[in-house]
Amino acid sequence: MNTPVLTVEDLRVRIAGREIVHGVSLTVRREQVLGIVGESGSGKSMTVLAATGLLDAPGAVTTGSSVLAGEADSVQLVGAAPRTLRGVHGGRIGFVFQDPGTSLNPLLTLERQITESLEAHRHPTRREARARALHLLEAVGLPNAEDRLQSYPHQLSGGQRQRVMIAIALACDPELLVADEPTTSLDVTTQAQIVDLVGGLQRDFGTAVVWISHDLGVIGQVADDVTVLHDGEVVEQATVLDVFDHPQQPYTRRLLDARPLIGSDGPPPVPDDAAVLLEVTDLAVRFPVSTPRGTSTVHAVEDLSFRIRRGSTLGLVGESGSGKSTVAAALTGLVRPHAGHVELDGVDVLAVKSRAERSLRRRIGLVLQDPFASLNPRMPIAASVGEPLVVHGLAKGKAGRRARIAELLDLVGLPSAFATRYPHELSGGQRQRVSIARALALEPDLMILDESTASLDVSVQAQVLELLADLQHRLGLTFLFIGHDLAVIQQVSHDVLVMRAGRSVEYRPAADLFAEPREEYTRALLAAVPPTRPRV
Structure with missing residues (x-):
């Protein structure tokens, strides 16, 4: 449980001579969910993309250290060669992004999209790859999984597409799962299902998870520890209960206060005789x-x-x-x-x-x-x-x-x-x-x-x-x-x-x-x- 999977120290990102991420340090451990929270422009996604070697912005320069240490050899991701990163992405690190509609290929079946990473990293036979794809669709709770193997993304609902994205991310049993705003556009029941799904899969597979969100309500459901970012800087790091019960920084308190909560007052009443x-x-x-x-x-x-x-x-x-x-x-x-x-x-x-x-x-x-x-x-x-x-x-x-x-x-x-x-x-x-x-x-x-x-x-x-x-x-x-x-x-x-x-x-x-x-x-x-x- 205490084994670090990803250790980031003094991470900095400069684009066109301007520093966007300022000396971020964080650690994600096995079977742990680290929540990274902040408003748009706070540097959440930029930090994680840079730390995992996926940042591809023109003129971007990343410095600092980001070490992926799991059952396989440790890898320094900052400055790693493209060949090294290709072996890590999809194999040791899985990604689930916000909009599955743009992340999934509309021209490929679900089976083909799941088996792509398997073929790149594991080299299974066609029968083994198909069996693994079916097992993953069943594991993420997609109904009629066998019939869905030959379906295309447009034939699924938003929640079902997000489940397929999670299946793709987990195809090669990654040591780290990065979930970047995976529930933002989903309704509350589907959001709750995705949260429960990721929690269950994390327990079953022992995966470390980085969950990025602007919604502290969601972070409160999934995270063990929380890192709050503002303008590319860490303003607070604590356990999830400490962040909710004893926020130390005004920015964290502002995020907490901005949440809409059940039980809040409604609008002023309108006259009973309103037309x-x-x-x-x-x-x-x-x-x-x-x-x-x-x-x-x-x-x-x-x-x-x-x-x-x-x-x-x-x-x-x-x-x-x-x-x-x-x-x-x-x-x-x-x-x-x-x-x-x-x-x-x-x-x-x-x-x-x-x-x-x-x-x-x-x-x-x-x-x-x-x-x-x-x-x-x-x-x-x-x-x-x-x-x-x-x-x-x-x-x-x-x-x-x-x-x-x-x-x-x-x-x-x-x-x-x-x-x-x-x-x-x-x-x-x-x-x-x-x-x-x-x-x-x-x-x-x-x-x-x-x-x-x-x-x-x-x-x-x-x-x-x-x-x-x-x-x-x-x-x-x-x-x-x-x-x-x-x-x-x-x-x-x-x-x-x-x-x-x-x-x-x-x-x-x-x-x-x-x-x-x-x-x-x-x-x-x-x-x-x-x-x-x-x-x-």
């Missing part, structure tokens, strides 16, 4: 899907009904694949519902055609999960925010547009100088503020926020939630807040609708639902939320 702004009745959305046996129909949403009062927030929650984003797509006209009625201020949105439909849909704004993907990287911020103004004729002339863009940026807490910047020059939280400003350009009555804070650091998420609450108070906005984090849902919602497999499971006022959930599925979602304090 209904949006009423959805018996909504159904179905998609034809081609299969080897012919065409089948996926019932993405079925018989869904709800209403949102003006000035209130409806929290829409459920696991991945529950139909949440399909509801948003149906309300904004991105998909055409198969059946149902959608009334905005008493007008059936689905029945209105052509110009009148465009005018009506302008009253519904949409903010998506990933602001970097939803903003055009070739357009400056002014053009992105101003585009709705041009399309809908909401500002007169260039001078009017410039003034309105400056007003919108000020509304979301950004200086007018940001108008000339491009998305890559902004942080994640700043890009999300730009997305909110673009949605506000439509002067909407209803704003749909589809996982709009899911990919943000907890501290940045807290700032964006505070911004949304302020906008709702000042502008009288109505929100449909789609999310999988029940702590955030409780913080922002007046009413909550829980969905599963396209249908409503529970629909009640937020205070009642969180105080006494009626349905087993709702209780399971609540039970999957990371605890306030690590369980001993």
Whole structure:
């Protein structure tokens, strides 16, 4: 248990003459999970990539020491030859990255992707490699593992793809597993399953784990020891219980305070006589899907009904694949519902055609999960925010547009100088503020926020939630807040609708639902939320 697997001393990384990582030292031991936590830009991933010899940034210079010491010979990873690193990566060190959708090859079957590293490091026969791939898929809990061997990544859910990534990382029984934000984009139940899975595999295989995350709630579930990084420096190192119970540094306390927790106060109440702004009745959305046996129909949403009062927030929650984003797509006209009625201020949105439909849909704004993907990287911020103004004729002339863009940026807490910047020059939280400003350009009555804070650091998420609450108070906005984090849902919602497999499971006022959930599925979602304090 006390045998060091990775020992890092005075690690420094310089890029273009600027030091990014400043003298980091840490140790990971056999059967231990080391949590590395900090905000975006704190140097978490940079430190681990440099320590494992995987950093490939142009002009990067790494100094210091990083020794991998296991059952095989010890290897100095800093400055190691490419041939040495090829023997280590995938063989002695396995990697699980944040987005399995970009990490997996869309053109290769799951079997081929798992057996690649086996063939590179172990040289098994084809039958042995296939048997090992099947064993790994079963070990990570992928249903119908044998049938899935010939599947492709796009045929799996996000949680299933992450399980495949873990299987690939464990293919050669590595001494060290690096998990870089492996649960950030997953819903709470899938996140809990991945946490349990890695914990079980660690106990079974005796692997040392480095778990990188911005979420101290997740770190509290998985880690034995914690290293807190800020601006490339170690600000605190302690056991996980000491970090939670006796944080020594203000930065650590700030990360702890920024976590959304179950039991937090909800938003101010809306008047009981508030008018209904949006009423959805018996909504159904179905998609034809081609299969080897012919065409089948996926019932993405079925018989869904709800209403949102003006000035209130409806929290829409459920696991991945529950139909949440399909509801948003149906309300904004991105998909055409198969059946149902959608009334905005008493007008059936689905029945209105052509110009009148465009005018009506302008009253519904949409903010998506990933602001970097939803903003055009070739357009400056002014053009992105101003585009709705041009399309809908909401500002007169260039001078009017410039003034309105400056007003919108000020509304979301950004200086007018940001108008000339491009998305890559902004942080994640700043890009999300730009997305909110673009949605506000439509002067909407209803704003749909589809996982709009899911990919943000907890501290940045807290700032964006505070911004949304302020906008709702000042502008009288109505929100449909789609999310999988029940702590955030409780913080922002007046009413909550829980969905599963396209249908409503529970629909009640937020205070009642969180105080006494009626349905087993709702209780399971609540039970999957990371605890306030690590369980001993």
